[in-house]
Amino acid sequence: MTAVLILLAVVAVVVFWGIGVYNRIIALRNHFKNAFAQIDVQLKRRYDLIPNLVETAKAYMAHERETLEAVIMARNQAVAATSKAAGDPADAAAVRQMANAEGALGATLGRLFALSESYPELQANQNMMQLSEELTSTENRISFARQGYNDSVMSYNTAIEQFPGSLIAGSFGFKQAELLESTESPEERKAVKVSF
Secondary structure, three states: OHHHHHHHHHHHHHHHHHHHHHHHHHHHHHHHHHHHHHHHHHHHHHHHHHHHHHHHHHOOOHHHHHHHHHHHHHHHHHHHHHHHHHHOOOOHHHHHHHHHHHHHHHHHHHHHHHHHOOOHHHHHOHHHHHHHHHHHHHHHHHHHHHHHHHHHHHHHHHHHHOOOHHHHHHHHOOOOOOOOOOOOOHHHHOOOOOOO
């Protein structure tokens, strides 16, 4: 009888331990999904600013139509990719696709700003200055939100990879989440050479 009670106590401890590990993994998964939602909010803010920026630039950059259209097309692709990733932030392929679309959008915005430097009237336009400032502020917020997301993903991934969490994660089908990494090529990461 004592052996049965000891066996039941051991089984109860193992069950409660398993429940605790499972609940911790769920909490970490929900935490990184919430962190992704914070990125999504800031990305939507940026997506809302871009059409206004393009409209302001159109008046001054009429013959740069191709660049303006490229910005809008990249924005639309990024919106679609972000919507898909927001539906399931645990879907690594969707997160990678979003990161690539965001990289393309950043590159086209960079071309727009580089071209806008050739138009002093556009640079002096109050609306353009305000939109540029808001976009810069939003980019900073996105950066902080991505950092929080990556921290949350790292905690989640560590929990499902380490023993004994890996036993529970494997049993219940938890998959690794994707970090949001830079989409810059090695050439783009090189230091900018400044000469006077």
